[in-house]
Amino acid sequence: MRLEHSYLVFLAAVSTLASPLCCQNVSSAETRTKLNGSAVGFDSFRERFERVYEAHSEEYNLRHLHFQNATKRHAYLNAFSTAPQSAKYGINQFSDLSQKEFRDLYLRASADRAPLFPGLKRTETERLPARFDWRDKAVVAPVQNQQACGSCWAFSVVGAMQSVHAIDGSQLAQLSVQQVLDCSFQNEGCNGGSPLRALNWLKQTKVKLVSQSEYPYKAKTGICHFFSQSHGGVALKNFTTHYFSGQEEAMKGQLVEHGPLAAIVDAVSWQDYLGGIIQHHCSSQRSNHAVLVVGYDTTGDIPYWIVQNSWGTTWGNEGYVYIKIGGNICGIADSVAAVFL
Template identity: 55%
Template sequence: MGVLVLALLCCLLRAGTAAFLAPAGTRLGEEGGGGGGGGQGRPPWDGGGREKEEAAAALRESAKRIRLLNSSSKDNATAFYGINQFSHLFPEEFKAIYLRSIPHKLPRYIKVPKGEEKPLPKKFDWRDKKVIAEVRNQQTCGGCWAFSIVGGIQSAYAIKGNNLEELSVQQVIDCSYNNYGCSGGSTVSALSWLNQTKVKLVRDSEYTFKAQTGLCHYFGHSDFGVSIRGFAAYDFSGQEEEMMRMLVNWGPLAVTVDAVSWQDYLGGVIQYHCSLFYACQVSCCLLFMTMSPPGSIPYWIVQNSWGPTWGIDGYVRVKIGGNVCGKSD
């Protein structure tokens, strides 16, 4: 599934949040298990209130899948997988809830020569600039597409010298036309709606997240709102260095990727097997927030909207280069 890279121009874009390694869950496939991170000390997942037999069957399937994923890792630097908050779901259920971004065919990015370019920094992290909001949790709402663009807009607003505000995702879910709320949507359609209508996003405290699609509310007399004045969306296949330049020069990038195997992700750097079990790749909207290549494996740090107990406190690391998980398609 292709990747969607978005960079809002003029008025806004940039986003992300923080965390560092400490896997949240139990690792299967090796002695001693795993642990730590945002979910350290949590009890085993109990199936989320489902029928015990059904939850147990899903958990057994998860255990088999996790062992296979971990056995395919070639060294200790690669990603590792285990029991987490999604283990009680069958893969089809997980995809139906969390991988609901509608892909768009995008124009290929064509670089315009601008003379000699400055070398890229060895490490760059927008979190260091204090312009990244906390990891959010979409719960059972298939609104990852809305979380990614709102995260980008609120960080763009902060990068321009304003206070970092938590903007309303629910407003986009309820009001963006040509989308389906918590049943899925397109980042391009949502940004087009924001750009054409000049709708101002209000604070989350004014239009709070409900984890379900609701009636659209407009705030014509609100004393605060953030709008956009343009955006760009490109296919960066084979051009990850240009993605890095876009990240450094414009801010964090909203993308869609193949995230099927992320159901079981605990930590480490994903280098392959993004869709080990499925020929059909399913897109999920995320937010590229930083690039960080401190060791032998350079990687992107990606913010998700599955809450801070997933992955590395709500983040995932994906290898730079090789178009891993289709991130630059």
């Protein structure tokens, strides 16, 4: 990765910011309008996202160039999004990164081939509700921020486990992503990993995930901290991973029956995502990012998946992304895991 060390350290420091001080009395809609208007400038971006590199330094000029390239990219992406609910692309916290830097920092998940889902009878899928969202049942933890660490694979697995634990009757509690990051030896910590390998590790070792407060997230790979078998925690009993392309109705059934699902997607275009329903600009079979599918909505003109990301609440729809159901958009159906505790 050819990214200056100073900027990487800087990113790690600022990527957690929800920036409450710089946004007082300004709604997110107003902020987006301001940032995406014709008068927007690089200095406005720096103020909004609290970038502190020295004005007109080499670093400043490099980031300004990436920012200019991003605004050109947004015009191209938005040209395809003409329907009222379509995704919109514009300036966000990633607009001063090159596309390569963005991929190297945030898109570090790898996918293992998943077997084709055996299928459901049509009568079974017909009984599914038109809209279902596990957040309505208070079993989905708040959006987290992985920061400048390629740990999305751990966030998706832990997100699924803590939700299913709550669905089973326990109080919703955030489990330790850092424990998975440090201890899942088949993966590479902040340098990337596979949800499937993390799930295999959890199943084989019977490791109990402790609470986030006991083993807090540090956005860097550390030394594994071991706990005794008598220590409390949440253990994985089993999991399934399937390929649902062409069978997204069945995927909806899995979500309703088993809880939020860990999925692998192509998120290259998400660098510029602001909100709305993604229908273009991402492919299947090119997985690079792990997320948590928490619901779906088929009541409107465009049916969509409700997907929790791990880039903080200032990104997308308050940390969520909506992806059109059908056509395996962004590879949302390529590799989907359900967990059992």
